[in-house]
Amino acid sequence: MFNNDYFTEAELSCPCCDKNHFNDETLRRLIQVRRRYGNPMFINSGYRCPSHNARLNATMTHTTGQAVDVSVAVSGAHKLMKIALAEGFTGIGVKQKGPIRRRFLHLDDLDSIPGERVRPTVWSY
Template identity: 65%
Template sequence: MFENAYFSKAELSCRCCGKLHFSDDTLGRLIRVRERFNKPMVITSGYRCRAHCTSIGSTMTHTTGQAVDVPVSGGRAYELLGIAIEEGFTGIGVKQHGPHKGRFLHLDDLEAIPGKRDGPTIWSYPR
């Protein structure tokens, strides 16, 4: 499942338990985004087990293996956002305030989340 030139197992595995339950389709989409972006993309959060999501007070999108967080800001964030949407990422979380080292985009390709969203959406993270 996992051989690729851009992302390591460690990047996409749960930081809590080390498990890797990442969607092959999402990984393929992520690789296409990386190839078009043509710049390094570090994944700071990929798959998260339920215990990890609960411990950090996060939503459960990462438990699906279809979500990543990518540190990026400014013009690069704008460029990455456009490519991600064109490649089919349907959930986009934007944190572009505060110090640049803490800015990121959340990308997921979940079609819908019952009770949360019916289709493609974009949101910003609170300060």
């Protein structure tokens, strides 16, 4: 699963327990995005175990192993968003307010869920 030149198992693993249930297809997409982006991508958050996710009071997207948060800001965020959508990511969360070091994009490739956002979709934090 982690035979790639761009991302380590550690950066895609849960920070509290080191478990990693990151989805192979999502990783394939993420690698394609990185290749096309042409710049390093710093992962803030990859897979989260249910306990860690609950402590963050976050939605369950990261517990599926199909989501990452990438540190990126300004024009890099726009470029990354366009590439991610073209590569099949269906959920884009945008956090571009506040200090540059705290800005990120959430990327996931989840299917549409009845009663929730129709995908593809973009939202802001």
